[in-house]
Amino acid sequence: MVGERPTIADVAREAGVSKGLVSFALNDRPGVSAETKTRILAVAKDLGFSPSLRARSLSSDRAFALGLVIARDPEIISGDPFFPAFIAGVESALAPVGQALVLSMVGDEASEITTYRQLASHARVDGVILSDLRRADPRIALVQSLGLKAVTLGHPDIPSALPAVSLDDGPGIQSAVAHLVELGHRRIAHVSGPSRMLHGSRRSASFAQALAGLDLQPGPIVETDYSAADGARATRDLLALADRPTAIVYANDPMAIAGLGIAQRAGFTVPGDLSITGFDGSEVGQYIHPALTTVTTEAQAWGRQAAEALLRVIAGETVDDIELTPATLVIRESSARPGTATIRSAM
Amino acid sequence: MVGERPTIADVAREAGVSKGLVSFALNDRPGVSAETKTRILAVAKDLGFSPSLRARSLSSDRAFALGLVIARDPEIISGDPFFPAFIAGVESALAPVGQALVLSMVGDEASEITTYRQLASHARVDGVILSDLRRADPRIALVQSLGLKAVTLGHPDIPSALPAVSLDDGPGIQSAVAHLVELGHRRIAHVSGPSRMLHGSRRSASFAQALAGLDLQPGPIVETDYSAADGARATRDLLALADRPTAIVYANDPMAIAGLGIAQRAGFTVPGDLSITGFDGSEVGQYIHPALTTVTTEAQAWGRQAAEALLRVIAGETVDDIELTPATLVIRESSARPGTATIRSAM
DNA sequence: CCGGGACTCTATACCGGTTTAGTGGACGGG
DNA sequence: CCCGTCCACTAAACCGGTATAGAGTCCCGG
The missing domain is CATH 3.40.50.2300 (Response regulator)
Known part of the structure; x- marks a missing residue:
């Protein structure tokens, strides 16, 4: 079994400073001499210290996670290549910054609303990506009333204060x-x-x-x-x-x-x-x-861009709408001049 | 914007008791008179109190979340109906108990290991579901050395202390x-x-x-x-x-x-x-x-069972291996006696 | 030689729960 | 009548970080 994880207090004691200073050093904040900072970082590394996400969440009031709620029948999602690629894109934006993706798959729209409420009331995530926008989508007002940051995939058909990350179909x-x-x-x-x-x-x-x-x-x-x-x-x-x-x-x-x-x-x-x-x-x-x-x-690029945009929103930046490269046609064999003999090579 | 979320202290003050007692009442623990408990619950409901997951995580040392790391090329996942159905099943087990699924999709096995390490070192999840078992899968030793609870999907080919939830192919x-x-x-x-x-x-x-x-x-x-x-x-x-x-x-x-x-x-x-x-x-x-x-x-049932088993492991119960209904053949049209004329109805 | 910044660092409150030690009152037995 | 127990409850420590007020040191100008 692993030993006890070192805490910031352990680092502080070992480095002979207060834990506040360790926190400052680790977060690159001014007010720490270069020399002390080097020592603190060395001790932290030496001890294998990694800050507790839970403690950080509580004190800094952030979840370090984004949410994605997919409200579709799993059978329909199954055939669709969109979400896996999209999620992979989201991941590629989140992994480097230590954030995580909380995924929910729900069957109907009632439980969808409940899910957003729970994500918000548990403060499980800092923001959500709204996919599969619907007509006069109630989620736009919902997330705002819940205080959840959000971006939408595509432009809503109603006024929205949320940045839209769009790919023109x-x-x-x-x-x-x-x-x-x-x-x-x-x-x-x-x-x-x-x-x-x-x-x-x-x-x-x-x-x-x-x-x-x-x-x-x-x-x-x-x-x-x-x-x-x-x-x-x-x-x-x-x-x-x-x-x-x-x-x-x-x-x-x-x-x-x-x-x-x-x-x-x-x-x-x-x-x-x-x-x-x-x-x-x-x-x-x-x-x-x-x-x-x-x-x-480009579903994967869409996922990455949406996640990055949401992270910026969460960080308090104002984010403009983002337009991705529009969808493009790939011509293969299932389209031809009407009446063309089938391309089947033999029978 | 929403008002400040009430905390347990607000409930305590309003009910005229200490916050410790509120905690006891909310968690159904003995030592609270029936009368007081009723009053506390009423106040909590009245105030719309819902406990902070973050505070609970910190003090009770649990994440209230499970992890699933998928290490496959998104393009390969895309066509495969397994994971969406599986995840929907997981969700159906988690949603009722207020737990969440943290999903990672990674491209290669090196970042897979990193991902498990991060999930553990950040204590982001209480346990993980190991899918796509490999030969002599290093993750089995890994999760144990990381102190992560886990279940495997299928029986590993090496000794494993982890419960296996299996569906016989x-x-x-x-x-x-x-x-x-x-x-x-x-x-x-x-x-x-x-x-x-x-x-x-x-x-x-x-x-x-x-x-x-x-x-x-x-x-x-x-x-x-x-x-x-x-x-x-x-x-x-x-x-x-x-x-x-x-x-x-x-x-x-x-x-x-x-x-x-x-x-x-x-x-x-x-x-x-x-x-x-x-x-x-x-x-x-x-x-x-x-x-x-x-x-x-039955991918969905598999997901549900795996999640339920993992929750029991996390709760400290000993969980036996679980066998699901084996895979069954569905005969349709792509199989026939060799040499049979094609069933194509016209040309 | 003294006052005032600037800079580094400490001590401590704080986030919002859980948990434990301990208090006060009611009650029963000797 | 006193003591021990039990019960309901309170106070406070604790989880592990972040944030803030303030203390000490050094340097500078007047």
Whole structure:
């Protein structure tokens, strides 16, 4: 078993100074002679001293941790490459500064609110990252009433005093549509995320806007909960339409992959009979057949930037909104001129 | 802005008692008259008092949090449905008891060690869940030398004093093999996870054992890092063999889906020319074409049980090893009699 | 030679709980 | 009637840091 951890008092005694001075030395504050400071640091190192986070938390009123609450069905998160990459990015910002990430995954919005309240009332974290913004998101007022610092992922649709760290989906969706139109598609549908979620409705809006900008009829938009199951259902519905679309723009990769399966199952070839584009660039999309044309976002960079911005907010700095490199289209095989023979190499 | 949070001293003053007594009343300890206790609780509720986690942490030497360190490339995690479900399970055990999950995602094993050291030296958590056990896993000795409580996911291959919460992969792999053999397959390959990882090598071992048990020649095993990219590479290699396998058992779903794509791309039909089975039951596997035969594990239950076991360890109880319901096979469309016409409905 | 900064350092209060030693009153037994 | 016990409760130490008031020393200018 490990011996007792040394405390600041041990360092002080060993170095022959008061513990206050040790605290000053360790925190690089003025008022300590260079010589004494060197000695204190040497003793601290010698003793293997590392300050107690708990004591520091209590006396300095900080948690040294950030919170992330994910309110989605785990099954939906499972297929989605976004959060793991995002969290890895957050970590890369937190680890170097000794902060930690407190993660909550909750199923419904009621327990989501409870979770934020608990994080705040226990002062478990110094701030939170608000992801998956919704329409008139109540969390924006909530975190402020709870006194939690926060940043939002994307711009809310209501006035917000919180810095937004945003990655514009629009250009990605628009270039997907432009790409399809250029290939000759005219009936293009969109399988969207929930319209309650801002990224869901914004991707829809970008989709509609892209069509309008190209002087095309508005295409059908089927709303889903982002699950593969719902993506499959939406695809079935679209393929059953009298004037079925020749291309479908999906709001995420799992739905696109499910949609591909459904289309193939229904006897359509992709991209011959139907072109498909995904969103968020899952690794597996590259390897399916046909490889998925998709829109990639830099989720990891987003996580890092969001965490860094939140740390600055917590430190009391005023932080401006941050815009990341917009989503970009990656053209692979699932999109082609309508009627093209399938690229399947043999049968 | 919110007013100052009431402290235990406020409650004490308001109730006309000492703060020690309030502490006793709140923690259900003997030595408080029923009447006084009622009054104290009423006052506490009235004031909206909730004890400061920080103060409690400092004085009672507990963090009220568990740690989970995931040491994998985020890109590999992204496709894998395991962790999101597992974490949701952990959450479901923690939320009711006011504990939190501290999550770290690190890229390499060196920073993994550092992360555990930091969690311990900062006393950030009371215990950790060791996932992705490796051969002669150094973390088992590490956490003990750090004084961290822990449970392992699965049984280590070295002596361990830590309770193991296990879900036996074997039956899943074995029934996959049995299923394929029953269909008439004789040349069956396995695309395994890294042999450094115990689940990787155990799935391989179960695979080999299943073949041996059915008096079949050992099939080729190609080792991967669990990524879709590596699964694709392995599939290409296997299909290039002179006596190429007629079925492949993959160690996870993303690799199986990538393998399916590669096979189709190479001109093979699935399951006509090649049968495929996955592992871990991703949602999207149900919707691809052909739907993926896979092995499902109850990742969420695993998370809950692991967290509950760890909480008991932390509480000082002795905890026995726990066995969960073993993995089971889910037969869908990607496995069939060799040579069967593809189930594709039209071309 | 004295007063006033500047600089270093100490002592101590403080954060908000938990825990322990000890106090005062009621009550029962001898 | 006195003493010992038990019970409900208080006071204060304690966890390990941070922050602040103030003490001591040295140096400078007048």
